[in-house]
Amino acid sequence: MIGEIDPFIINLTIFVLAIFVGYHVVWNVTPALHTPLMSVTNAISSIIIVGAMLAAGPAETDWGVWLGAAAVTLAAVNVFGGFLVSQRMLEMFKKKDKKGNT
Amino acid sequence: MIGEIDPFIINLTIFVLAIFVGYHVVWNVTPALHTPLMSVTNAISSIIIVGAMLAAGPAETDWGVWLGAAAVTLAAVNVFGGFLVSQRMLEMFKKKDKKGNT
Amino acid sequence: MSANMVALAYLVASVFFILALKGLSSPESARRGNLFGMVGMAIAVATTLTLTENWVLILGCIAVGGVIGAIVAKRVQMTAMPELVAFMHSLVGLAAVFIAVSAVNNPVSFGLPEILPMGSKLELFLGTFIGAMTWSGSVIAFLKLSGRMSGTPVVFSGQHMLNLLLAIIMIGLGLWFFFSETTNWTAFIAMTAIAFLLGFLIIIPIGGADMPVVISMLNSYSGWAAAGIGFSIGNPMLIIAGSLVGSSGAILSYIMCKAMNRPFLSVILGGFGSDGGAASSDDGTQKTYRSGSADDAAFMLGNSDSVIIVPGYGLAVARAQHAIKELAEMLHEKGVNVRFAIHPVAGRMPGHMNVLLAEAEIPYEQVLEMDEINSDFSDTDVVLVLGANDVVNPAAYVKGSPIYGMPILDAQKARTVMVVKRSMAVGYAGLDNELFYMDKTMMIFGDAKKVVENMLKAL
């Protein structure tokens, strides 16, 4: 059956399921980690780098490709910055853990 | 892109997401309701009635259709029995709620 | 309806199934959840109806099945829930086999090609196999749980060899089926027959009391099987609903095994939980215990300040839930603080005791889970153990004991312990219980319901 139906509906199915997953996963995040959550999701939102790479992809380099390259750069700042700053932040939560009762 | 890829992979994507949903949803069920959970999922597992109906569907009735009809009947017992007995059980949890401190 | 409309309706039905399980997260929303499940099923059935031509036949079958199902659901005793689930489960298994056979007969009605591709053949084979096993297994589980068949594991030598042999033959037939160019009925039917037999042989060595784990596992399998059918006919709804059921069964099996502190594999390989056959206190010395009458017990209960009641499988067997409710109320009126302590695997299903106590309309706030109440036992005057055994067995603290590490209700810490059961026989795990031989313990022999009724009279 899946062959006959419009890709839109399949995408919609995936979308609906992904929202359920997101909803549950995010509510399970402990409040103390809400700031890291913001920065991790910010890093994940740079998944649009995939789109930027496709834009920068074609061999004949017209201005569209350069725009794509600029987008890749911007998104890359976000990818690295986002994940690394999250790591730095989470590293602190670890240290605290180890210390135990000072 | 989705047009080019094998339906199997799309189904797999849905499957993986559905497992995440199932995992979270089931762990959120309160232990006191584990028996109703068993009976509700038992009722939902009779979703194979969809397959039974397809088997019983064709207009030329050969023995395969009769077998399908038998499957529809069996699954229907499960659909009605499962949901109604769950309702009966859950109705009890309600009564208890209302009574409050006897 | 167009394929797109059908797909959309199926998506809506899937969402309803998810919401159904979400509803069970609290007793308040649970009934609404169940309602969502019904709505989802209604949408799925109505939508599928537009794809079929034999409306009258199908609606007729649904009506017949529906009436039977409704009657069963109305009549069944709450204490018989484990059996009921097993019974209904066998129906799903049989239906799955019928569907698979019918799909081999007429693949086109499922949207499959006339000549079945190998992939579909494999899926149909798996579907038949799991369906058949589910049927055999559930039928035996039903017979064992409802006492129509002895719960003793049926063990004979060469059992595993026989199973292996049959499995090999079955796979051989399967290969024959795969590589036949036309539909090879001989192979398919022989394969199905062996699958039924094998399902039967695999389940008989498992003790009656282990059946809940088996049911839960088969439930999980049937979910995955539905998801598998969803893959082969490209139906996301079957994949989603199947995954929900599959996860649920798997998680419940996990919870049960965890709470019994037994590895899943040892449950499934069987030979455990023989009906109290093996007496275990074999250390030579004759241990002594103290027994009393219901009247003595009633007197002590009436004079205490705090009582915790620990219900177990015996409560379900004796159907004593209404009697114990009355007892609790009477004690409450006398100013005794009465509470119920529920062990997660007391009884024979997860949440079994909660359903029974809910049926008797025992107020919510008197029913406490293990974690909530375990620290209160040491401050309690009397613990009344009602048809429970393993869930209060202090052997769980003894290294080397088969149940070592299983979390238990600390009844042994109370000032006085009263145990109501019919004999000194062992419980599900087949272990002797030190609790019964403690100085502060009083055994009250008899059927749980009768004993509680006698207590009521005495009070």
Added chain:
Amino acid sequence: MSANMVALAYLVASVFFILALKGLSSPESARRGNLFGMVGMAIAVATTLTLTENWVLILGCIAVGGVIGAIVAKRVQMTAMPELVAFMHSLVGLAAVFIAVSAVNNPVSFGLPEILPMGSKLELFLGTFIGAMTWSGSVIAFLKLSGRMSGTPVVFSGQHMLNLLLAIIMIGLGLWFFFSETTNWTAFIAMTAIAFLLGFLIIIPIGGADMPVVISMLNSYSGWAAAGIGFSIGNPMLIIAGSLVGSSGAILSYIMCKAMNRPFLSVILGGFGSDGGAASSDDGTQKTYRSGSADDAAFMLGNSDSVIIVPGYGLAVARAQHAIKELAEMLHEKGVNVRFAIHPVAGRMPGHMNVLLAEAEIPYEQVLEMDEINSDFSDTDVVLVLGANDVVNPAAYVKGSPIYGMPILDAQKARTVMVVKRSMAVGYAGLDNELFYMDKTMMIFGDAKKVVENMLKAL
């Protein structure tokens, strides 16, 4: 790579993104979660690379961006997290606009038809619009949060009319774009320009302190936008990752609004949270308060048995987290029971205080959430309110107050209250705080860090 392999790799990356967020459910698994996020991103990027031809260019861009990102991540102060998120967010917005423009220029590289279908045009329009708004909004949020621009809402008459007018023009241009047979660059560029302007105009009336809600909302939007791109190029990974981000942003906005007890719409329509401009105690009478020195306070703290420290936005502004850690340790050594009480929206981001206290390595078990500690205030000798204001404002119990119903930390119930802030100025909500005028309250004026350092000296 074949389309199937790509799809499979994207599925694996999606699973990693889900696991990344799952990891954040506890501090122990959080770093592993972040690692999963990196792995997912690496898989996504590596896979996409096989679909492109300009490897060198792309890898070069990634390297440049990566180095900048790494440096920023390394250098940034923990107190500057809200600004950083806003800054990074603006990059995503700008990148989205670039991608959309480039897709209009060369749809084929995205697997879209040469002549864009209407559906894709709509999606690209939405993508540009949301991207542009995200950019303008985040830039302003960044400027306001980092103090480079005043946080005062910019309000002028006819503001909403102007916005409406621009929106109508933009939609008109959009229609022109849709119905042009070839690519209508004039319409598209004009549209984009107005989108930037509109984004700017919509954000300026929102007060600086409301920016976290705005950021979170824009984060959510950018997630939905990524999901939207996923729809148009048929990429499930973008749909899944986008939905995760979208849900997260939406839930965080919801949590913030809930904890501030303000409807989301009133936050977004703006004009609130002016930088303490409107003094509010206008009931005529001059209220009196008592102020003391850091030395007095240190003396009292040293002689008490139990102290609860309530940190707030001022802690972040003053970067006093290390100083307060020392103070807590010193008091602890003197035998004082010191704990920290965290309000869910203390500071300017959810979990803001937790990050700062974690940075200072304050032990876990001393840091308590509102629910855990609120009942303990009445048994506490001294509450030290450190740069907090609204989260301890008892006006939340007064019907008719703008923050009526907002849950607060019950500092007013303690035996003695000490408040460290620079002046009697109001906090985020612009409300006077009765707590400061209570008989048992002592105000200690000054920068939080300086005051705490003086206390340390005095002890």
